[in-house]
Amino acid sequence: MEKKYEFSWDLLGDIEAGRPNMGNTTRVEIYRLMQFTFRDIIEKHVGWEKTNEIFYDAGQLAGKEFYLHMLEKTDNLNAFINQLQDVLKELGMGILRIEEADMEKGELTLTISEDLDCSGLPETGYEICTYDEGFISALLESFAGIPFIVKEIDCWCTGDRTCRFSAKAKNEGNQSEK
Amino acid sequence: MISNEARLLLDYLEAQLYDVKTNQDIPTSLANDEGFLQLDKTIKIIRASVVELGNGNLSYQINGKGYVLGSLKSLQASLRNLTWKTKAIAAGDFSQSVHCLGDFSDSFNSMTKKLEVSIHEIKEIQEHFKMIFDTIPDMTIISNIEDGTVIAYNQAFLETMKFTKEELENKTILITDYCNDLGEHAKFIERLKKDSFIKNAEMNFHGKSDQIITGLVSSRIIKIKGAPHTLSVIRDITELKAIEKKLRESEELHRLLADNAADVIWTMGLDGKFTYVSPSVEKLRGYTVAEVLAQSPEEVLCPSSLIHLQKGLENAIRLIQNNLPFKVFRGELEQPCKNGTTVWTEATVSGIYSEDGRFIGMLGVTRDISDRKIMEEEIVRLSVTDKLTQSYNRLKLDETMDEQLKLAKIATVPFSILILDIDHFKRVNDNYGHQVGDRVLVELVAILQKHVRSDDVVGRWGGEEFLIILPNTDLEGGVGLAEKLQKLVGANIFTRAGRVTISIGVAAYQGDLSQESIVSRADSALYLAKKNGRNRVEYLK
Numbered sequence: 001m002e003k004k005y006e007f008s009w010d011l012l013g014d015i016e017a018g019r020p021n022m023g024n025t026t027r028v029e030i031y032r033l034m035q036f037t038f039r040d041i042i043e044k045h046v047g048w049e050k051t052n053e054i055f056y057d058a059g060q061l062a063g064k065e066f067y068l069h070m071l072e073k074t075d076n077l078n079a080f081i082n083q084l085q086d087v088l089k090e091l092g093m094g095i096l097r098i099e100e101a102d103m104e105k106g107e108l109t110l111t112i113s114e115d116l117d118c119s120g121l122p123e124t125g126y127e128i129c130t131y132d133e134g135f136i137s138a139l140l141e142s143f144a145g146i147p148f149i150v151k152e153i154d155c156w157c158t159g160d161r162t163c164r165f166s167a168k169a170k171n172e173g174n175q176s177e178k
Numbered sequence: 179m180i181s182n183e184a185r186l187l188l189d190y191l192e193a194q195l196y197d198v199k200t201n202q203d204i205p206t207s208l209a210n211d212e213g214f215l216q217l218d219k220t221i222k223i224i225r226a227s228v229v230e231l232g233n234g235n236l237s238y239q240i241n242g243k244g245y246v247l248g249s250l251k252s253l254q255a256s257l258r259n260l261t262w263k264t265k266a267i268a269a270g271d272f273s274q275s276v277h278c279l280g281d282f283s284d285s286f287n288s289m290t291k292k293l294e295v296s297i298h299e300i301k302e303i304q305e306h307f308k309m310i311f312d313t314i315p316d317m318t319i320i321s322n323i324e325d326g327t328v329i330a331y332n333q334a335f336l337e338t339m340k341f342t343k344e345e346l347e348n349k350t351i352l353i354t355d356y357c358n359d360l361g362e363h364a365k366f367i368e369r370l371k372k373d374s375f376i377k378n379a380e381m382n383f384h385g386k387s388d389q390i391i392t393g394l395v396s397s398r399i400i401k402i403k404g405a406p407h408t409l410s411v412i413r414d415i416t417e418l419k420a421i422e423k424k425l426r427e428s429e430e431l432h433r434l435l436a437d438n439a440a441d442v443i444w445t446m447g448l449d450g451k452f453t454y455v456s457p458s459v460e461k462l463r464g465y466t467v468a469e470v471l472a473q474s475p476e477e478v479l480c481p482s483s484l485i486h487l488q489k490g491l492e493n494a495i496r497l498i499q500n501n502l503p504f505k506v507f508r509g510e511l512e513q514p515c516k517n518g519t520t521v522w523t524e525a526t527v528s529g530i531y532s533e534d535g536r537f538i539g540m541l542g543v544t545r546d547i548s549d550r551k552i553m554e555e556e557i558v559r560l561s562v563t564d565k566l567t568q569s570y571n572r573l574k575l576d577e578t579m580d581e582q583l584k585l586a587k588i589a590t591v592p593f594s595i596l597i598l599d600i601d602h603f604k605r606v607n608d609n610y611g612h613q614v615g616d617r618v619l620v621e622l623v624a625i626l627q628k629h630v631r632s633d634d635v636v637g638r639w640g641g642e643e644f645l646i647i648l649p650n651t652d653l654e655g656g657v658g659l660a661e662k663l664q665k666l667v668g669a670n671i672f673t674r675a676g677r678v679t680i681s682i683g684v685a686a687y688q689g690d691l692s693q694e695s696i697v698s699r700a701d702s703a704l705y706l707a708k709k710n711g712r713n714r715v716e717y718l719k
Binding site: 095100154 | 262263
């Protein structure tokens with residue numbers, strides 16, 4: 001399979017130089033326009049399940065790069081969560097809340113309200129935040145050093161008011177869950 | 179008016195919303211309606227979820243979809259997040275804050291901030307306490323009052339008890355293991371329970387080396403996690419006690435020495451008042467210690483010696499005021515005794531200085547020198563006494579004559595001298611032997627001394643020649659006494675020798691510059707008396 005592009009943070013470009021007047025922000029509709037048109041076209045090409053996999057993987061790549069470039073390394077879970085909450089809020093990506101966290105078991109339940117991807121979407125009857133799932137899994141893996149499987153269990157699209165994600169450390173027993 | 183079916187539906191829905199228990203059946207007409215059954219399920223989930231949330235059960239699984247259920251899930255998510263944040267705060271992470279619960283968020287965040295400040299203050303206080311606890315130079319421990327378990331100790335405890343930190347780490351330390359007398363400790367705890375506070379109680383401990391440590395213990399009962407504990411500060415006075423004991427022994431020894439010494443040991447202030455007098459003073463002067471301590475300097479010393487004390491005190495004051503060292507004084511003093519006599523003593527006085535070099539008084543040792551004085555007087559007497567006749571010798575006669583010459587020159591007081599010689603004394607020796615001759619000399623002196631005045635000085639001039647110095651006596655007086663003596667001797671019957679006569683030459687002071695001059699005139703007069711037939715008195719004008 002031919003591949004020309006390989007993402008790196010630098011390839012996001014010099015936004016300050018490139019958009020001296022427009023600045024570094026855009027409207028949420030524009031972000032969603034791009035994401036959901038992508039989803040539409042990709043689904044047409046590869047189907048629902050494969051599209052979800054692509055979005056999950058893309059989210060993971062984004063989460064990994066985001067951790068490297070936007071967060072400061074720490075070993076303390078609370079410090080990590082606090083930092084993530086602040087950055088996500090500051091960048092207008094959503095309000096992160098931890099419901100439960102047991103790092104010894106490798107289990108977390110977290111919610112993102114006012115999510116950039118899905119809050120306010122019409123009810124579709126199925127969860128759609130697979131990009132978020134991948135994004136969160138990469139963040140947790142980068143922090144903990146072990147891979148996590150993240151699954152959205154509540155979503156605005158399924159009639160809920162917040163996106164709830166269940167994260168579990170990946171081990172021999174649940175490797176096949178992804 | 180509504181239909182009967184609508185009424186049944188309304189009753190059913192009211193029961194779901196208002197009643198505690200819902201026994202109401204689904205209206206028959208709707209029992210198989212898919213849409214109603216879905217709605218009924220959602221209503222029942224909402225009812226159950228609200229009940230569980232209301233009861234505080236945040237782990238309740240809210241299933242189903244829809245706006246209301248979504249909002250309930252959101253509320254549950256917020257409450258779960260709050261629980262998580264509260265736990266994090268309880269674990270000491272004060273960076274947690276809440277932003278999605280409206281007014282409650284502000285209250286919660288204020289509480290967190292306040293809690294953080296309070297915890298910080300408590301930690302600061304704790305650190306200060308720990309720092310103070312650790313740096314207290316005295317042993318400081320906190321122990322459980324019931325079982326004696328030591329839960330905290332400071333560096334001074336380790337150092338005093340000779341333990342290392344490693345030796346006591348992770349070990350249960352019982353204070354009772356280090357108390358020397360468990361009965362004493364039990365009494366201490368009993369008293370502490372009664373009074374809550376004990377200050378400076380003396381107790382003995384032993385450290386690692388079993389060496390006894392004497393401590394001054396001050397304890398207070400404090401509550402830790404509801405259980406009574408003792409906070410004790412123990413001042414190690416082992417060394418102090420040893421020094422005190424040594425000092426006491428030394429004091430006792432010195433007191434013993436002072437009390438039993440033949441010499442009188444005393445201390446005195448610069449005001450001339452005794453501050454201590456050893457009991458031997460009673461033997462020396464007859465006064466008790468209490469009587470002596472109350473005596474004024476005038477009562478302690480005879481007038482001739484008092485001046486020494488006064489001068490000594492003046493000198494001492496002058497030296498002390500000028501920051502000069504006290505000069506040791508040594509001198510002979512005459513002191514009055516209780517029986518009216520006096521006693522000669524020799525006093526040695528030194529300065530007493532405190533450790534910081536401050537003059538604090540005088541220390542004196544007074545020794546009885548009566549015997550020495552008598553001996554000295556005897557030596558003086560012997561040095562001016564003729565061994566045979568016990569009259570004065572030539573030395574005394576020379577001294578007296580010099581004195582009289584000086585006196586005569588200065589005060590024009592006349593004096594006379596008599597030189598007398600036993601007539602034919604050689605015959606006495608030849609006829610009766612030297613012992614009889616010596617006896618004649620002794621008996622002659624007795625006659626002379628008996629009949630001269632107390633101021634007159636009778637001395638042996640040499641052989642059988644005697645010289646009598648008559649102070650304040652002119653030639654006429656001298657001649658008169660000479661004639662009297664000549665007659666008395668001539669009338670006396672000497673032992674074995676019988677009658678013995680004497681010839682006397684008299685001379686009075688005539689502005690003589692030396693004794694040779696006046697002696698020479700008396701000698702010439704004696705020669706004249708011998709020449710004129712002996713047993714007579716002659717004089718030269």
